[in-house]
Each structure stands twice: as C-alpha cells, then as structure tokens.
Amino acid sequence: MDVNNAFLSWTAVNMLKKGYKVDIRTIPSIIGGDEERRSGVVLAKSPIAKKFGIVTGEPIYFARKKCNKLEVFPVDFKIFNKYSNDLYKLLSEYTDKIERFSIDECFLDLTHYLNGKKLEDVAYEINRRVEKELGFTVNIGISSNKLLAKMASDFEKPNKIHTLYEYEIEDKMWPLPVSDLFMIGKKTVPKLYNLRIKTIGDLARTDKNFLIKKFGKFGLMMWNYSNGIDETEVNEKEDNPKSIGNSVTLPYDMINVDEIEKVIIALCDQVAYRLRYNNLIANTVNVQLRTSDFKDYSHQKQLKFATASTKEIIEVAKNIFEEMYKKEPIRLVGVRVDNLENKEQNQISIFSLMEDDKKQEKIDIVLDKLKNKYGYNAITRAGKLDVENIIKRNRYEEK
DNA sequence: TCTGGGGTCCTAGGACCC
DNA sequence: TCTGGGGTCCTAGGACCC
Secondary structure (H helix, E strand, O other), rough: EEOOOOHHHHHHHHHHHHOOOOOOOHEEEEEEEOOOOOEEEEEOHHHHHOOOOOOOOOOOHHHHHOOOOOOOEOOOHHHHHHHHHHHHHOOOOOEEEEEEEOOEEEEOOOOOOOOOHHHHHHHHHHHHHHHHOOOOOOOEEEEOOOHHHHHOOOOOOOOEEEEHHHHHHHHHHHOOEEOOOOOOOOOOOHHHHHOOOEEHHHHHHHHHHHHHHOHHHHHHHHHHHHHHOOOOOOOOOOOOOOEEEEEEEEEEEEEOHHHHHHHHHHHHHHHHHHHOOOEEEEEEEEEEEEEOOOEEEEEEEEEEEEEEOOHHHHHHHHHHHHOOOOOOOEEEEEEEEHHHHHHHOOOOHHHHHHHHHHHHHHHHHHHHHHHHHOOOHHHHHHHHHOOOOOOOOOOOOOO
C-alpha cells in the first residue's frame, strides 16, 4: 500500500481541517523545501503540477518556470508522522504481519488473515476506509511477494488497486521501461541501455550469469526482480536503526572552522539525543561535507568504546572534521553514527566509565528529560544560539 | 538556473594477522 | 633478490530508496 502524493495529500487534508477553503490537490501545487535556506526542492506534487512536467527532487526554481501559477507549501513532518501513524493503525486491523516500509508505504501479509474473504475485496475495503476515515487516497498492489506487490502499487495512479500475479508478469511488467523496476536508478539505466536492455522484459530474458559477471550481486538482484523473484518476508517487527544521522545545508557556504564546528556541535547534540532516546550506543562516528561545487566526502572513526555521550561524539566529530577539512567553501555538513548496539547488551563500557564520564552521563540524562518533557528545543547550549537560524526546525520537537 | 534529509547496502582497497 | 594464500576489520565512496 502506497499513499498517493503523500506529503501533498496529508498537507491538503490538514489544511482543509483547519478551515482552508481550497483543496491544494486540485490546483497546481507542490510541497517544497525552504529556498531561502537553499533547500528548495520539490518533495511532492499535485496531479496538475505533474501535468506541467514538474518532477520530485527538482529545484522549486525550475518548477516555477514550468508553471507560473504554482503554489508552494512547506514541509511539516509533525503532520506527516501523524497521518502515517493513523494509517498504520487502520492497516493493523487487517493483519499482524505488517511492515512499515517508509513513511507512506506498508507491506501487509494477509496469507493467514483473510477469514474467508477475497484478497481483492479486502484491498477494496482498505482503500475505501482510508479515503473515508482519513481523507486521502492510496494505491494498493496485490501479489504473492513484496517486489511484485510494490511494482503493482506503482501502476496507474491515483486511488487504484492492481494485481500483479506471476502469470501477469509478462503482460503487465515486462513491457515497462527498465527504469521502472525497483532499484534501477539513473546510474544503472544508461549501463543497461548500452547492453541493449531497454525494458524489464529485456532484462528478464538476459542471461543471469552474464549479469552477475557484469554487475556482481546487484546483477543477480536485477535479474531476480525482473523475473518477479523475491523471497523476502514481510518484516513485522520494528528493527533498531542501523545508523542515525543529522545533516544540514548551510544558509551560505562556510569556510571558517569555528563557524562550521558550531554547526557540527548542534548536529552531534541531536544525533546523541536520538541515540539515547532509542537506548542505543554507537561504535563509529562519521562526518560528511559537501563543497560548494557539490562534491561529497566523508570520514569516519571507530571508537574505543561504544558511546551515546554527547560530549564524546562532539569530540570525535570535531577531530574528524579538523583532519579532513581542506579549507574550501562548505555547503553541507552532516554527522552520522554507525555500528549501533543496544545499551543494555554492552555492560563493559558502562563499567569502564571514568568518573568524568559518569558526570557527563548524568548531564545527558537530565537534559534528555527536559527535552522529552518540554520539546527538543526547550534547552540548548549557549554556543548554539547564534547558529540557531542555520539548523532546521527539529522534527523531534513534539516529543 | 539550482540542486533536501533521512536512511540501507555493496564494493574496492589497504592494514594487519597467521 | 623476489616472494603465498587465507582471513578479518576498517575506510571511503557510491548506488539506491522514499
């Protein structure tokens, strides 16, 4: 199940509920980032905006050139999370085996949950109920595995239900351009075109071992997907995250080390907070930089002991930054922690805490309590105040 | 012209070990 | 002087997804 134009639909529903007279789904409109903060890209578009050739991911600036009556509405993840949760709750009535694949997509395994009903009828019921009770539309794809169901959900939109059973692969999936296949992105398409592979069918009929030789594991995956093969289960348990990161495009290119480090501190603050919120500790810290000419590079460091301490993560991140920084104008800064483990399962590092670390941990705990109770931005460090306008509104605020 | 931010997974090369 | 084969772990970068 996939929400149609999720961010735009959810914004529309929310605005209507607040008394706004126009349904922004019926006009040329988009959900976009903040152009003043240089994060102005299209995140979702209305069907009419799409007719003007506007595509997700392109700069709003371009989008406006394509349609001068375009209306732009801001991103609000607080709203998106709310509708995503409402939807998940409704879908959970139909099966325990449900996987949240993204903020607007779920896989439902109905194998043992049909209670004598027909699969298509259940899909129809879900579709109707979501529209009636939540106010937005969804596409539903039906099949025997996740890959095929997902491909089916991407067929004609909006508000449609499609099947893609194995016997339908040849008719419904093989004629599609190879770029429509899940996991075939813009770098792979030209490589396949050079091999005269233009449709999903072309890919499916290509020799499997040739693809493996050419593309390795990825080649096997492509071949499997093009033939509708996917053995993965619907994963109903919420996995721990494998990494936690925070990055920000700066309002102007920065070159001053002190200035950039202030941003890094703010990023670490949030990353460490989220680590502790999830009861995790990290073994690796990673710093990412993007230069003004859009070159990305990153450096990482393994820690001696896993940690969730704000102070420790800041220290490591600063070291990494100073080591890698080549005194060039920086557009984006990011901090990410990796190799995460559960705090409880790692007693060693807790016993190995030095007195100073214990003090630091207490500070983190007190700050977390304040943030949990009064919002992430309820308390902040003095050095952060002057870069506050740099850091985006924090999506954890509602907690 | 202007180009987000959150992630996952894979690969190649180098260091180091026996 | 010229030189193995196996393995693990770490790092940097890149592809893809929504």
